[in-house]
Structure formats: C-alpha cells, structure tokens
Amino acid sequence: MDGQTEESMPQWATVLLSQIKALNDTVNELQSHRTEDRATAPSTTPGPRPNTEEKPTKHLGPLAEYDGNPEQLEPWISQAQAKLHVDYVGCSEITRFYMLHNRLRGEASRQLQPWVQAIANTEHMTPQGLINQLRLSFGDPHTKEKAQRKLHKLKQANRTFMEYFTEYRKLVLEAGGTGWPDEIKKSYLEAGLSTELQKCMIGKNADGKSFEEYCNELKQTSDQLESFNLRNTGVRHNNRTWRPNTTATMGLTASKPTESHADEMDWEPSRSVRSNRVSSRTNGRRATWVSKETLDYRREKDLCLRCGNQGHNLKDCSFLPARRPITTNKASTNDRADIDLSLSLPDSEENRGNPGKA
Template sequence: MEPEPTTAALLEAITALTATVGSLQAQIISQGQQLIELKAICKETADLLGDKDQGAPQAQPGPSTGPVTPPTHSGGETHTPGTVRPGLKAPFRPSRGTGFDSEEDEEPRRPKKEPQGTPRRHLGSLTPFDAGSSVKRPKMDLPEPYKGDTRGRKATQWLDRMMLWVALHCDQFDKEEQMVVWILYHMTDKAADWALPIIGSIIKGEGNPPTTIQALTAKFKEAFADPNAKRAAARKIAVLSQTTTTSEYVTEFRNLMAELDWNEEAYIAQFTRGLHWKVKELLSTKDSVPDELEAIFAASIKIDNIRRKNEENRPKKAPAKSPTTVTTSTTTTQRVRLSEDPNYVTPEERDRCRASGLCVKCGQKGHGIKQCPNGWKATIKEVAKPLAPKLDVHVSDCEFVSLALDSNKKPLLFINLELHDFPTEHLRTLIDSGATLNFISPSIVEKYKIPKTQLENPRVVRMLDGTISQTGCIWHQVHLTVSANGHPHSIPFLVCPIGNTPAILGMTWLTQESPLIDWSQGTVTFPEQVQIASKEEADPNPLANLPDQYHEFAKVFGEEEFKVLPPHREYDIAIDLVPDAKLSPGPLYGMTDAESKALKQHIDKELATGKIRPSTSSTGAPVMFVKKADGSLRLVVDY
C-alpha cells in the first residue's frame, strides 16, 4: 500500500500544475492573436484578388514556424529532401519555404539570427529588402510556369519576373544554387525538357551546370532568347523618329537600347537624329549642351514639355472673316467657327465626335486628338454632292487614293510588275487613274527588304471620301526598278497602307509612260521607242581641216587608241609599295541609284578593255561624280 502524499508534495504538484496551466493559457492567447492576424491577411488577399480562387489551403493557427512556404505548381516527381539517391554527390536539402520541404520530422523552428558583421545572402543588386527590416515586404504572386512555347522578349521577361520574385524572397534560400534550381523547377512542357537535365546535373554534381543567377541567365538566353533580336533592334532604332511626345520617344528608344550594345556616342547620334526638329533646335540653343545620354534625355523631355505648354498658352488667333470651302469629287468641306474662341468645343460636340470616331480638333476621321496633324482649325461639315468631273483645288502636299475596291462595280485593271532584284517574283499592281501618285504597301517593302528614303516634306494621303489615311503623314518612299511586259521602268512609290493591294500605279506613272490601255480587253501595251539613226557618209579626208604638223598625232585622239593601255617603255614610272603597310580605310558614303548605275557601268567597261582587274582588297580609291552637260555623270577617281 502506497503511502499518502504529504502536504508539501501536494503543494509542489499544485504549483507545477498552475504553471503548466498558465503556460497553456499564454499559448492559447498567442494562437488567438495569430488567428486574428491570419484572418486579416486572408481578407486583404481576398480583396486584392477579388473572386479569384486562392488555390492553396489556409494555414492552421499556431505558433510561427518560420517563413511562409511559397506556392508550388502541381505536377512532376515529389522528392524528399535529405534522401541520398544512388550516384548523388550529397543530400540536397533546400531551406524551408522554398517548395522542397518534407512533412516528416517537423519541429518548431526559431527565427535565425545572422551574426553581427556578417553580410546577408543576396542576389546581386536585385535584393531590395532585408528580412530583418521593419519595412513591410510587398506581396508578389509567383509567375506562371514557363512552357517554352514563346521565345524572344516574352521569355526573357518571364525570367526577369522570376528573378525579381526570388530576390524578394531570398531569405528563404540557403544559397544561390537553390535559387537556380527553384527557377528551373518552374519550367514545364518544352521548357522542362531543357531544365530537368540541368537540375539533375546540379543535384548529382556532374558536368558544369549553371549554379549562379548570372550563369543561368546566359544559358537561358542562349536557348530561348531571339538570336536576331540585336539585328532587329538595330533596324528599328535606325528608322525610329519622334512622332509624339519626347517622353514616349525616349521610352521607345530605351526599349531598343536594351537589345543593343552600342557605345554612348552612337546612342547620342541616333537619338538626336530622330528627335523632333523643334526640340532639336531648342536643345542646340542651350548655353551648355549636355554630352551624356541621360542628360540629353532629361533636357529633351523638359524642353518638349515646356514647348507644348507654351503652345497651349499661346494667344488664340482671331477667327477667319469668312469660311472657306474646298470642293472635291466626292465631298464639300466647309470650315466654320464654333464660337468666338476658335479652340472652344462644346461638350455636346465632343460627345458627338467621340461617338462618330472623329477628331475633336479638326473633326476628321483616322486619328485622335493627340495625333491630330491639322491642329485647331475648325470643325468639318461634310455634305454629299454629285460626282464632279475634276478637282476644283489642287493641294500640293495632299495625295488622293481610293481603297474601297469592293464598291467599284467595274472590273479592275491589274498589271504584273517583275522586280529587277527578284526576277521570279511578280508584284500584282493596280492601275488607278484616281490616285495622284504611286503607292506601295509597307508589308511588301518589309518582305523584300527594299531600302526606304525619307521625304523632305511629308505627304498627307486623303481618301476619295475626304477622310485622311489612318497612318497620318507619309514620311518614306522607295524606288523600284521593274519590268512590265518586257518594258523597263524605274518607279517611285510612297510607302502607305493600301489594304490588300500590294501596289498602285497612279497618274504620275500614267502621264510619264503613256501606256496604251484597252479597257475592254484589260490589256496594257507600251509604245516602242524607236530611235532612227541618220546614216552619214564617212568623211574621206578627216585631216583636211587640221594643220600638217598635227597629222602625226591624230591616232592619239582616236577612240580605238583610247581603249588600250600604252605600251611599256624604258622610262616607265614605278610605284614602290611598302610591304606589310597598315592601310587606313576611308569613310564610306552612300550613293544614289544613278551614281551606283554609273559606277557599275564604268567598272564593267574598264574590265572589258583590260584597264583594271578584279581586286579583293578591303580598301580602294574614293570616287566622286560630276554631272556633264548632257545630264549624265562623269566618274572621277581620286588617287
């Protein structure tokens, strides 16, 4: 029989029980407080996501056990960290909260304290937050897995978002190698075929897999980035010019800079070339013109903003005394004042313009108020009018073309143009007497890589219904050497979207070539250009009018003598060449089509006579062209 406990033992047991109960109560209070905080976080997340399904189970209330586990994506093989497989170099155990946690052997964890003076783990310069800081970390959803079906910029943007996510959660990784595996783990489908072997090499310690973010970025871009991105960006930045605000121009310029590796001087030259002429002029008048790219960006944006603000505050012009009327073949356009203030537009008029797709400034279709090329001129009232035989007014900077081909019930006349540089390709071209100039689609220019030249004065293309083309001003034209029915042509085209028609030949071509068109048969023929050479009798004595002392030199000035080189003599002039000399290549200059043709004819002629021979040298003598009296070009070589 056990002895009864003494009073002292009972008091000691009661004291211990009381302490245990107090500890449990403290834990319950702590858990309740955590539950309240968790509910607040869940409510805030629900408010941010709206009706989107959360997709992950809610955490159970309890004491904090470390960082929150990032969401993982379903699919793939489940690995138990710490398990040594055959052939593995060492157990691979990422830290908690990286998506590789095991549910076994869980134990409460205490917050880790970094030793004083020891730098924290970081991801280069991408880590903007310190886990021990009191600053609240922004919430960021994990990007969707990369499937590998999109390449180029979209692929690199996905990698940038993943690296940003990893940078914000860097305290959940023990080392950078785990960050690399975490990013590779979130690749599926085609991308997984590339990523999984790299993960295996990292785990097994075999080969030379990327174990740093920098190495992973380089390898990822080799596999999924656009190999021609740099070349495409160079083409785009070469033709980029400011058409809106300077701020938007700078943004687009920066996007292209990200794909290139030019030096700062090249960027400055290209940026100023495409800058609006007004901004460029005001920038050049500054007392101290900046010589750094970022400073030029800032100065240009500031100048443009001030310029636009001054234009808005400029005193309004007095209204016109009488309205002007412009009559075309389809519409009558009458300009009238809205009110005493020529720039005033009533709210009703604004709503009407927006509903009809019209510009609030000028009342025309094809553009918005910010892209208006006409400015505050007046509203436009269009009144239908019977078809007139001619245009009453000729506008020098406005061209007309009709794109409503389906509305024309008569059969259309097309002609096949054979491209000189692409003999097997034929350009199905519409012959349209209603078009004032020749037009070509931008898709054709891009397809055949046809070089474009910028117009000194932009052209405005107006449709036959009176509306302006949606592209606004036309800035570029191309010159094509083509053949039609065996007849050669050199034709200029304005680059303008013209629907499904590849090209249009207008009145300029019809006037210049004067083709014979059989509209009933739909055929086009060209008049033969017959050159009749008058036969002259040869002069029996060409030296009759020359003094006798010059007769012995007549052969020197003959055409046949000029076609051959003079014979070698004992007093030939020798040009001693320095062996292994370093040549300084001169600058390259562009040539016009006429100059290129003259140079080719000169080279072919000199090769045929044997005066020159082919050379593979990287340097050569500069040439220039002098226009002769008959309009042809004389080539001059500067030795």
C-alpha cells in the first residue's frame, strides 16, 4: 500500500489504521503514568530503628549504696528490686544492670569487678545475675537455720506486743517461713507471748482463724490490756499521794551502827543507811516488782534492773526500790520494808564493779 493515501485506501484499512494509532496512544499514556509513579514513590531504604526504651522515672528516689555489709544485704536487695519494678520497668536489661552496679561501693564493688569484666557484652549482664553474685559473696548461707533457732527462743518479756511481733515477723522472713501453714506460724507466735497476755487469750479459740485474724485479735487484746494497766497504775499513784510513806520513815529512823574499837575503814554500812542514801536521789516514783524472767531479760538487753530503762545504772536509778508482793501468813505490815534490787545482787557481781546493768 505504499504511495497510497487514506482516501484511496479501502474503508476497512482506514478503520484498522485508526485503531492502531489509538492503541499506540494508549500505550504511550500508560508508560508516562508509570514513569511518574516511580518518580513519586517513597524510598524503600530502611531508616534507623526507633528507640523503644523508656526513660527511668523517679517515684522512689535514689537507691541507697551498698558497701558489702552482710547484715544490710537483704534489705538493700529488697529496695533494689522495688526500684527496678517501679522506676526502671521500661528500661533495657543493660540499663537496669548498670543502675545496680553503680550503687556498689567499697568491698562490694571490688569483689564484683572481676565478674563484671568477665561477662561484659554478654547475655549474663542482668540485674538478677548481679543480685545472685552479691548473695554468693556476702550472703550468710546459714541465715535460715539461725533464724529458726532464734524463733524457738524468742520471748516477749516486758515488751509491747508490737515490738515483739516486729522481731517475730523479721525472723520468720529470714527463716523462709512466709509459706508455712498458719497453724505453725501461730504456734511460734503464741509460744513467746508474755504470761499476762496468754492469760487474757484464754477462752479465745484460735482454731479456724487465719494467721492475720489471730494477729489482729492479739493486737486488740494487747492494746486493751495496756490501757487497763495504765489506768490501774494511775489510780494507785493517786491513792498514794496523800498517805504517809511508812516504809520511808522506817529507813530514816533505823538504828545507826554501834561504836566499835575496830578501825573505821572496816565499817560496812547497814541496809538502812544505804536505803537512806538511795532515797536522797529518787523522784518519788516506785518501781514495779518483776519476775526473774524479766530481770534476766533486762540483764541480757543491758537495761536498768529496777525500772527497765536505758542510759543509766541501777545505782543511779531515780525510781524507789520495788516492793515485794504481799503474801498471806508470811510477813506483817511492819516487816514489808522496801526491797532494793541492788541489795539482792550477788556480792561477787557488785565487787566486780558491775553497775547493775545487764
């Protein structure tokens, strides 16, 4: 068909030629759109990964330093675990590890430094791994056995119930007894109660009660007993304010030592003379007669044998000597003289210069 124009071409050829042109235009248009899409498409090159680690908070304040003291190890670990769970919950293991490591000082830092260098940039750099190393280096392997022995010997004596319960709870934790049955924990607690509190608990059946319920009942009974003792002590003190102190006058009118040709340096003061000497420094308040068990406890805790307080010796106590309880058919009123605990101590203990503290 060379040399032929469209007018001279058959009709069917003209239609075919127009369709070919339309098809070419469509192809060119599609190619142009594809080129534009490539130019505007975003880059598929991977960018930097976003940092998903959260910053630590400061709800609990700074963690205390640890210098390797075995007695402070478990309390410090408890504080460290609380810090990790509250302020470092969204941080990486490396961040949590170095937070604990930076709080080590002295012997603790020196002993763990070789281990830290050995595990650097490994999966062992975790806070729990550091805590395990601290327990291995400074923990007492016999803590549970010692705590169990102390539990068997623990007594309330003249302490308040809460003071006794605080020490009891500490020993139970050290002995690993948090998972003990309630009956075992109640038996340990009841065995060390004071005789007075045990009498008040007679008739109150502890069977069927949980350990927490039993402790709450002991606390309420102890508070009521303490309030009663305070009121009773106040009534007795008010009743004595207007009565003459016959025992004090007995000491003032006691006979003096008879004259002797022996050397005056060999003279030993009698009980009445020493009683007068004691009365010159008292404040008018009188100590309460206590049992031998309480005296042994005061002697063990380095307390004053007469009043049970700290900071002074028995000979310097401002309380009047305790009176022996009145017993039937044993002593008359005139025979109930003041009993000074310092006079009942063994001579060997006084001669050694023991000030009366235990």
